Structures are given as structure tokens and as C-alpha cells.
Amino acid sequence: MNREAANISEPNLLKNQIAGTRAQNPDAREEPSAQSAEPNIKMSTKGLKVFYGDKQALFDIALDMEEKSVTALIGPSGCGKSTFLRCLNRMNDTIDGCAIDGNVTIDGQDIYDSVLDVVELRARIGMVFQKPNPFPKSIYDNVAYGPRIHGLAHNQKDLNSIVRGSLERAGLLKEVEDRLDEPGTGLSGGQQQRLCIARAIAVSPEVILMDEPCSALDPIATAHIEELIDELRTNFTIVIVTHNMQQAARVSQKTAFFHLGKLVETNTTEEIFTSPRDERTQGYITGRYG
Numbered sequence: 339m340n341r342e343a344a345n346i347s348e349p350n351l352l353k354n355q356i357a358g359t360r361a362q363n364p365d366a367r368e369e370p371s372a373q374s375a376e377p378n379i380k381m382s383t384k385g386l387k388v389f390y391g392d393k394q395a396l397f398d399i400a401l402d403m404e405e406k407s408v409t410a411l412i413g414p415s416g417c418g419k420s421t422f423l424r425c426l427n428r429m430n431d432t433i434d435g436c437a438i439d440g441n442v443t444i445d446g447q448d449i450y451d452s453v454l455d456v457v458e459l460r461a462r463i464g465m466v467f468q469k470p471n472p473f474p475k476s477i478y479d480n481v482a483y484g485p486r487i488h489g490l491a492h493n494q495k496d497l498n499s500i501v502r503g504s505l506e507r508a509g510l511l512k513e514v515e516d517r518l519d520e521p522g523t524g525l526s527g528g529q530q531q532r533l534c535i536a537r538a539i540a541v542s543p544e545v546i547l548m549d550e551p552c553s554a555l556d557p558i559a560t561a562h563i564e565e566l567i568d569e570l571r572t573n574f575t576i577v578i579v580t581h582n583m584q585q586a587a588r589v590s591q592k593t594a595f596f597h598l599g600k601l602v603e604t605n606t607t608e609e610i611f612t613s614p615r616d617e618r619t620q621g622y623i624t625g626r627y628g
């Protein structure tokens with residue numbers, strides 16, 4: 339069976355899940371009401387097109403990503419989710435034959451503008467990948483890596499506090515504080531992914547991009563990461579690719595559905611899963627195609 343089809347459930351299940359989450363969580367943050375101020379747009383794309391050689395992978399994508407909120411990108415394999423995510427921190431620059439046209443902004447500033455330093459940009463926009471990829475270094479050095487490169491710590495005490503603080507925010511400190519010198523690669527898969535999240539947040543990014551961060555993890559480790567994502571959105575803008583629709587429903591406030599390189603529909607997560615407007619979205623969330 340197709341990997342994506344395996345995670346599809348009936349829309350009613352999702353509906354109940356969304357309603358259930360809200361009911362069990364009376365304190366859960368409410369979405370901004372109609373009267374409240376417009377949410378701040380942290381990142382935005384307009385007319386974004388991507389080509390790999392002659393093949394066009396993305397067609398005129400216009401998407402706003404709100405500050406301190408989770409935007410989920412969903413859609414069948416090969417529809418361009420990872421390509422889109424990589425445009426947001428210029429990771430596609432490193433792919434031969436990849437050409438990008440259109441506009442990508444952070445706080446209104448074009449990230450493809452030549453005055454912007456790519457290394458600095460990637461410190462502002464961190465990334466967590468599908469497969470946990472700790473460096474072959476100690477747990478401590480994995481997290482200290484970015485702050486060292488960017489000169490964020492004035493002395494050893496400063497660095498220690500960044501490392502411990504990042505591990506704490508990634509929900510990993512308690513599990514590793516007595517073995518910070520041990521290799522990061524010795525941790526379990528879920529711990530490794532939290533280590534990668536700690537490494538990403540150690541440089542105090544504004545945005546965190548996550549490309550299917552749980553797809554290599556077991557359900558318990560996945561639940562842990564999902565809780566963490568919900569906490570992280572207090573401080574960070576998060577854009578997450580997921581092929582798991584329950585996950586999109588659980589962790590995101592806004593969902594964008596991609597199909598064949600086009601952004602078909604975007605709306606609040608609740609609207610997308612309970613009353614999608616486009617029949618392709620409807621087809622995907624009800625499992626008619628993967």
C-alpha cells in the first residue's frame with residue numbers, strides 16, 4: 339500500500355479529533371476572533387515557481403505563513419511540498435539545475451535579495467529533516483555547533499546556558515543531562531529528532547521548517563514531537579510538511595493542500611478538514627487518492 343494512503347482516516351474521525359482536542363483542552367489557545375487584529379504574516383510567497391531543469395515543480399504559489407503559528411503543508415507524494423519548504427530558506431540554491439522565480443519574504447523582506455546573507459538567513463530560518471541527522475559529535479557539541487559558528491556565546495558559561503536551555507525547550511534535557519559528552523547518534527530515534535530540534539533552536543531562529551519530522555519515528559516518539567511543536571509555536575513560526583493528516587489536524591492552525599505542483603487550497607486547519615472547498619482537497623482527505 340502507498341505510504342500516504344496508510345495514514346488516511348475518514349473525515350468524520352478527523353472532525354471528531356479536532357472537536358475532541360478542543361473539548362479536552364478548554365485552555366487551548368483560541369484562534370484570533372473576527373474582531374482581533376489581523377495576524378502578523380511572518381513569511382509569504384507570491385508567484386513562486388520552481389523548475390528542475392525543464393520540469394516545473396511549483397506553479398505560482400502564493401501562501402502566507404502567520405507568526406507564532408503552525409502552517410501544515412499536505413498533499414500526495416511528489417506534489418512539491420519539500421520543494422516549497424526548501425524555497426523558504428534557500429536550500430534549493432544548493433540543488434544543481436534548480437531555478438526559482440517569484441517572491442519569498444520574511445518580515446516583508448525578499449530572502450532572494452542579494453543584500454541578504456544566506457548563512458544569516460539560515461540562522462533565522464532553521465530546518466529539521468525527515469530522518470534525524472545528528473552530527474557525529476557529542477550531544478553537547480551538536481547543540482553548541484550553531485551558537486559557536488554564529489558567535490552567540492561570550493564565554494563557556496554562556497554557551498552552557500544556551501545548550502541546556504535549548505535541550506530543555508526541546509524536552510530532552512532531563513533525559514540527557516548526565517551524559518552530554520556522549521555521542522548524539524547513540525540516542526533513540528525520537529531523542530535524536532529532539533536533539534535536532536534543540537540544535538535548530540539553539541541559534542534562536544524565528545522560523546522552523548520541518549519536513550515530515552516524525553515519519554521515521556514510532557507513535558510514542560511522534561506524540562512527544564507533536565506536543566513539542568505545539569509548545570514551540572509560542573515562540574516560533576513553524577511550517578511543517580506531513581503526509582499524516584491526523585498530524586496536520588493535531589498540530590497546525592493553518593493547512594495548505596498541494597497537488598501536482600499547485601497550491602489548491604489553504605484555510606484554517608479546521609475548515610480544510612471539515613469543509614474543504616475544492617474537490618481535490620476533499621478527495622485527498624477522504625483517501626480517494628494518495
Ligand code: ADP
Nearest residue numbers: 390395413414415416417418419420421422433
Ligand atoms: P513532495 O515533497 O511533495 O513529495 P518534492 O518537492 O520532493 O515533492 O518533489 C516535487 C517534484 O519535483 C517531483 O516531481 C520530484 O520528482 C521533483 N524533484 C524534487 N527534487 C528534485 C531534484 N533534486 N531534482 C529533480 N527533480 C526533483
Ligand code: MG
Nearest residue numbers: 419420421579
Ligand atoms: Mg517531500
